[in-house]
Structures are given as C-alpha cells and as structure tokens.
Amino acid sequence: MIEDMLRTPAAVQDAERYTAHNYHPLPVVISSAEGVWLTDVDGRRYLDCLAGYSALNFGHRHPALIAAAHAQLDKLTLTSRAFIHDQFADFCRELAALCGKELVLPMNTGAEAVETGIKVARKWGYQVKGVPAGQANIVVAEGNFHGRTTTIVSFSTDEDARADFGPYTPGFRIVPFGDLAALAGAIDEHTVAVLLEPIQGEQGVVVPPEGYLPGVRQLCTERNVLFIADEIQSGLGRTGTTFACEHEGVVPDMYLLGKALGGGIVPVSAVAADADVLGVLKPGQHGSTFGGNPLACSVATEVVRLLATGEFQRRSAELGERLHAGLRGLVGKGLVAVRGRGLWAGLDIDPALMSGRAACERLMERGVLAKDTHGSTIRLAPPLVITEAEIDHAVAQLAAVLAG
Missing domain, CATH: 3.40.640.10 (Type I PLP-dependent aspartate aminotransferase-like (Major domain))
Incomplete structure (x- = not known):
C-alpha cells in the first residue's frame, strides 16, 4: 500500500493539505541533490530518471552553473x-x-x-x-x-x-x-x-x-x-x-x-x-x-x-544507445513498446501487469525516480551526466519491477 511507503508522513500530508492538487507527486521528500542523485530528508538516495522534465539536462547543481549563479547573485x-x-x-x-x-x-x-x-x-x-x-x-x-x-x-x-x-x-x-x-x-x-x-x-x-x-x-x-x-x-x-x-x-x-x-x-x-x-x-x-x-x-x-562544446550532445547520443538497448531487452518481459531518442524514452508497460503510476511507485521503492503519463506509459529522461553503470542500474531496477 502507498501508505506503507511514506517515510515522511508529516511533510507529505502538509504538502497535500496546503497546496492545490494540480500535481500528484510520488510520496518522497527531497532535501538535496548532486549530479544524477537525489537525497530525501531521511538520507535515502535515488537515481533521478526524470531530470525535472528535462530542465536538469546538466544534472543537479552542475559546478559551472552554480558558480555562474553565485557570482551573479553578488552583483x-x-x-x-x-x-x-x-x-x-x-x-x-x-x-x-x-x-x-x-x-x-x-x-x-x-x-x-x-x-x-x-x-x-x-x-x-x-x-x-x-x-x-x-x-x-x-x-x-x-x-x-x-x-x-x-x-x-x-x-x-x-x-x-x-x-x-x-x-x-x-x-x-x-x-x-x-x-x-x-x-x-x-x-x-x-x-x-x-x-x-x-x-x-x-x-x-x-x-x-x-x-x-x-x-x-x-x-x-x-x-x-x-x-x-x-x-x-x-x-x-x-x-x-x-x-x-x-x-x-x-x-x-x-x-x-x-x-x-x-x-x-x-x-x-x-x-x-x-x-x-x-x-x-x-x-x-x-x-x-x-x-x-x-x-x-x-x-x-x-x-x-x-x-x-558538443560534449553533452555526444553523451546523450552514445549513452542513449545503451539505454535503449537495455530497454528493448525488456520488450515482451513486461514492456510492450519502447520509443525515443538519446537519453529520452517512453515505455509502454503491459496494462495487465500494472499502471504507470504503480511502476513508478515500485521504482521509487528501489531507489529510482521516474514519471508516469497516460495510463501504463512511463518516461525516462535522466540528466545527461549519467554514467553507463547508472544506466545499467536503472534498467536493472525496472526489470526487477516488471518481474514482480
């Protein structure tokens, strides 16, 4: 049950109580982040596979971007x-x-x-x-x-x-x-x-x-x-x-x-x-x-x-091939279809297996954060600073979720 997943019930309940319900967020409360990793208020780490709907292409707190912001804040x-x-x-x-x-x-x-x-x-x-x-x-x-x-x-x-x-x-x-x-x-x-x-x-x-x-x-x-x-x-x-x-x-x-x-x-x-x-x-x-x-x-x-510099475009192209190869290996094993380009993928889960929301909740339990859309579809869009090992980890956690 979703109630069992709440590690910070007060924060989640207050968010529900005092905000308009225009979103249905996963019950996790993030307090810090670096690169592709998020940490909640209880110290648990999660691999970010949403990247703020692509707002975080360069990862959380990229040093060059943080330095530019700090310098400008002083002026x-x-x-x-x-x-x-x-x-x-x-x-x-x-x-x-x-x-x-x-x-x-x-x-x-x-x-x-x-x-x-x-x-x-x-x-x-x-x-x-x-x-x-x-x-x-x-x-x-x-x-x-x-x-x-x-x-x-x-x-x-x-x-x-x-x-x-x-x-x-x-x-x-x-x-x-x-x-x-x-x-x-x-x-x-x-x-x-x-x-x-x-x-x-x-x-x-x-x-x-x-x-x-x-x-x-x-x-x-x-x-x-x-x-x-x-x-x-x-x-x-x-x-x-x-x-x-x-x-x-x-x-x-x-x-x-x-x-x-x-x-x-x-x-x-x-x-x-x-x-x-x-x-x-x-x-x-x-x-x-x-x-x-x-x-x-x-x-x-x-x-x-x-x-x-072209570095991030190259990373997305090369690592995207690895991500999509891993995901295609799950078609017929809980996935119906995989779409996308680069480090961006849409995954259709067999609706008889679970909804997209349920898949994201189970991924969260395994330390991976993603977002569902339209029933049994979920999206993966990790920051472009993700590594091969982290991609493999995300795919392995999805495979475990699909396997039940």
Missing part, C-alpha cells in the same frame, strides 16, 4: 527590461549563434515562450504575409503539450488539461501528429504557422515517422507558413543533438526553448528566429518584467557555452 539580479544589464547581450548573441538565428527574445517559462511564438506568428501573418485582420490560424498536432495557459489548452487534446477551462481561444486547427496529408489539408491562405514538438514528450516520447519533419518544412516553405518547433523538452542535448529537428536535417523558422536553458537553477525560456520574423515586434507590444534578467542570463549563457 545584480534584476533590472527589468527598462534598462540594459551587462549579461544581456552575451546571452542573446551566444544563444542566437547556437540556434543559427539572428534574434533572440528571452522570457521565463516554456509556456511564455509558446505564447510569445503564437503572438509573433500572428503579427507576422498580418504584417508580412498579408492575412486579413483577425483571420490568422495556426495548425497544431493531436497529442501536443505546449503548456497550460488558457490559450494553449484551447488546442490541447488532453481532456485533463483542457476540460472546464473554456471559453477557448479560437484560431487553431488540430491534425494527427505524423500525418503530412492531414497537415497539408489544414493549411489555407490564412495559416500563419505550424506549431509542433519534433518529439511529443508528454504524449509518451512519440517520435514521428521518418520524413515527417522534412515534409513539414517543405510544406511550410511552399505555403509561406512559419514552422515553429517547440524544443522546450526535446532540445538542448536531450535527444543526442542540440535540437531534435537536427536528426532529419530540418531547420525551423522559430525555436521555442526553455527548461534546460535555466540549468535547473532559474526559469529561463527564449524564442529564437531571424529578423524578418522576430523583427515584427516593436517596443510596448510584448514583454516580461523578469524575462532576460541578469541572474537568468548569467546561468543561461553558461548553459549555452556547455552546449557549444
């Missing part, structure tokens, strides 16, 4: 965008170079980056493409997860995220993920953008069919539509390349970034695009008090520099 933390601070230009210039884009617009959360991308695409549609006022539409995919603001849940197909939050924002068309014909049929003269996750994370790490992303790129070019890639979870080294789009040689018109960009220290997000797209914004039309603040920029600049 300047916030000015607002009313003034320019000494960390801002370096961050924007270096992130733009990493993305191969001309301009960057810093924000805070992933949802803010998505909202920014939507606003920019609509304004581009009206001012550049010539779409009549109020007629712009954006095509999205079924099974998407782009955030939980009222506009974003308006085009969600997850009823848990969407139900009872209407009235919903119009202007979106939903097509099956991976279906180029459906996408082509949904684009018309008023379409300003196609907004997609290159790999759908919340849906269970769903990789589209080969050729899909190049097909999307070609359609968008032919129809004069922006291709917006939501790389908030899939980007910044998670799949073995800087961006998941790179696996098929695709360059979108706009990147939406977040999560790992803040190094697991502060929330940082950004939109990256060329001047003919992001240049449609003028002063006063969009902004954020905390977006691009000095503390965020100092940490995020160090993140960009870590990525610029």
Whole structure:
C-alpha cells in the first residue's frame, strides 16, 4: 500500500493539505541533490530518471552553473527590461549563434515562450504575409503539450488539461501528429504557422515517422507558413543533438526553448528566429518584467557555452544507445513498446501487469525516480551526466519491477 511507503508522513500530508492538487507527486521528500542523485530528508538516495522534465539536462547543481549563479547573485539580479544589464547581450548573441538565428527574445517559462511564438506568428501573418485582420490560424498536432495557459489548452487534446477551462481561444486547427496529408489539408491562405514538438514528450516520447519533419518544412516553405518547433523538452542535448529537428536535417523558422536553458537553477525560456520574423515586434507590444534578467542570463549563457562544446550532445547520443538497448531487452518481459531518442524514452508497460503510476511507485521503492503519463506509459529522461553503470542500474531496477 502507498501508505506503507511514506517515510515522511508529516511533510507529505502538509504538502497535500496546503497546496492545490494540480500535481500528484510520488510520496518522497527531497532535501538535496548532486549530479544524477537525489537525497530525501531521511538520507535515502535515488537515481533521478526524470531530470525535472528535462530542465536538469546538466544534472543537479552542475559546478559551472552554480558558480555562474553565485557570482551573479553578488552583483545584480534584476533590472527589468527598462534598462540594459551587462549579461544581456552575451546571452542573446551566444544563444542566437547556437540556434543559427539572428534574434533572440528571452522570457521565463516554456509556456511564455509558446505564447510569445503564437503572438509573433500572428503579427507576422498580418504584417508580412498579408492575412486579413483577425483571420490568422495556426495548425497544431493531436497529442501536443505546449503548456497550460488558457490559450494553449484551447488546442490541447488532453481532456485533463483542457476540460472546464473554456471559453477557448479560437484560431487553431488540430491534425494527427505524423500525418503530412492531414497537415497539408489544414493549411489555407490564412495559416500563419505550424506549431509542433519534433518529439511529443508528454504524449509518451512519440517520435514521428521518418520524413515527417522534412515534409513539414517543405510544406511550410511552399505555403509561406512559419514552422515553429517547440524544443522546450526535446532540445538542448536531450535527444543526442542540440535540437531534435537536427536528426532529419530540418531547420525551423522559430525555436521555442526553455527548461534546460535555466540549468535547473532559474526559469529561463527564449524564442529564437531571424529578423524578418522576430523583427515584427516593436517596443510596448510584448514583454516580461523578469524575462532576460541578469541572474537568468548569467546561468543561461553558461548553459549555452556547455552546449557549444558538443560534449553533452555526444553523451546523450552514445549513452542513449545503451539505454535503449537495455530497454528493448525488456520488450515482451513486461514492456510492450519502447520509443525515443538519446537519453529520452517512453515505455509502454503491459496494462495487465500494472499502471504507470504503480511502476513508478515500485521504482521509487528501489531507489529510482521516474514519471508516469497516460495510463501504463512511463518516461525516462535522466540528466545527461549519467554514467553507463547508472544506466545499467536503472534498467536493472525496472526489470526487477516488471518481474514482480
């Protein structure tokens, strides 16, 4: 029983009592972390196989990131965008170079980056493409997860995220993920953008069919539509390349970034695009008090520099092969299917065996923390600093759980 697993009942019960129940966390109370390991208030260690939904790609408390944060805390933390601070230009210039884009617009959360991308695409549609006022539409995919603001849940197909939050924002068309014909049929003269996750994370790490992303790129070019890639979870080294789009040689018109960009220290997000797209914004039309603040920029600049070495992308690609090989060995032994790229995997457990939640609870008992999604599916996304031995350990614990 879950009650038997509670080692810190007071802390868990207080969390349940004093917070809105918008999450259903595992009953573990973490007090410290280093690299890929978490320690609870009773001193028990756990291997982190979630990495804060990819916000901790570089592990907990990466020394370079912590040093950057400490140094900036002693100097300047916030000015607002009313003034320019000494960390801002370096961050924007270096992130733009990493993305191969001309301009960057810093924000805070992933949802803010998505909202920014939507606003920019609509304004581009009206001012550049010539779409009549109020007629712009954006095509999205079924099974998407782009955030939980009222506009974003308006085009969600997850009823848990969407139900009872209407009235919903119009202007979106939903097509099956991976279906180029459906996408082509949904684009018309008023379409300003196609907004997609290159790999759908919340849906269970769903990789589209080969050729899909190049097909999307070609359609968008032919129809004069922006291709917006939501790389908030899939980007910044998670799949073995800087961006998941790179696996098929695709360059979108706009990147939406977040999560790992803040190094697991502060929330940082950004939109990256060329001047003919992001240049449609003028002063006063969009902004954020905390977006691009000095503390965020100092940490995020160090993140960009870590990525610029290519080390973490290589680690993800090489160690990802080991992770997926181990997981494929469990298909037919409790797993029905394994999907993903790099150090990112979606696992479908035989529903007759147990739910995804039950699997995560049993993994927790064995010192591994993961997250379920959609019934019997769980996701594994360890920090990119994980070792071969730690990967083997995680797979062995999952095998033991599946074996009962």
